[in-house]
Amino acid sequence: MRTTAHISKYLRESKHSETLLVNQLSINRANNNQQIFKFGFGQSPFPVPVEISQALAESAYRKEYMSVQGHPPLREAIVNFHRIQEGKNWQSDNIIVGTGSKILLFCVMAAFEKAEVLVPAPSWVSYEPQAKLAGHKVSWLVTSFADKWKINAEQLTDFCIKRENPEIPLLLILNYPSNPTGQTYNSQQLFELAKVMREHNIIVIADEIYSLLNYKKSISEQGYSSIVDYYPEGCIVSSGLSKWCGAGGWRLGFIHIPNELEGLLNTVIGVASETYSCAPTPIQIAATKAYQEIELADNFLTKQTKLLDEVSQYCTEKLTEANINVHCAQGGFYLFPDFSNYTEKLSKIKIKTSEQLTSTLMNDIGVALLPGSAFGMDKSSLTTRLAFVDFDGEQINKAPMPSPQFEKIKLGIEQLCLWLSTL
């Protein structure tokens, strides 16, 4: 059947190619028994705590569907957990549980007939395709290394004033700590942004999937702060088990929608009902335990953030010494190295785009990075995403916890710096 002409042109030509190319090159190297430094794919290296896996094993017999909105004890546990950990003032009736936060982000976008989706560049790879799949226009707010890859209130005001169709709802996606940059917003920045959001009636989707992996926990330490503290009435928050609990493959996420966004909560539940029906029952039971065991989570989080912080600092220091522009991560798994100080030297070997840079690094030294263009950066910006999780996450379970071991990452960073020194 000739289907090509009828398949979405956007999806056929989507940016998958950019990440797949690095994957393909790494498979080729692996097949040739050549070394690979896996800085491309960023999933949690830490094992799910045994108590939580045990809860999953014990509930495997549960085969019934659960309510679309999610198991009530799980929603209660989520609300309580985020109140204790982050001071969130939520009601469980406003939580929807789903098969990962990703599908819930899409359900929110799909709930709008027409919207303009605004994303910072760089941003996580899936926002743009999701918005386009939902039939929305996508606009970008470009950020820079000097601004630590963050948008600011002035820029947002300017965008709002110049909008072509201000009557269409504007959905702004803010993700902190960020994938791909590792940066997060402080209270002052969020306060300033909230003023603009309120003035221009912006609906904010705060993607807080990495918020529990903030290296500094409290606001007083310049760590965790949320836009929902300053703009609760217009703010949807998403999170889940994937990052802080090391359980990406369990597919368990949630979203909080405030009552002030009239009609949205029920519409999103409707979209969920017509698509995934409910998150898997055994997973919801195990997730209830994960969110109830506050002390267990606290210990787990302290060990994870200590290790991640140390790895991030090591990589940042070495890369900075090699004259790469990079900001130390404040949370999560990623750095966003910018090679623009090497523009001239790289252009001499015909590297003029981030994609050419990442393919060459893979081919020459087996270092897998993702190109900045996959995250909405201009093709010519020599930016990349480096995921620093290629280490054994089991080490946090040793008692006492040894000093962090991440030899493979050290070797990969060394190779990268050496390669640059030969240009």
Ligand SMILES: Cc1ncc(COP(=O)(O)O)c(C=O)c1O
């Ligand atoms: C920024 C960001 N948002 C959302 C997600 C999706 O997470 P989940 O596993 O909850 O669908 C990811 C996962 O990679 C992510 O990096």
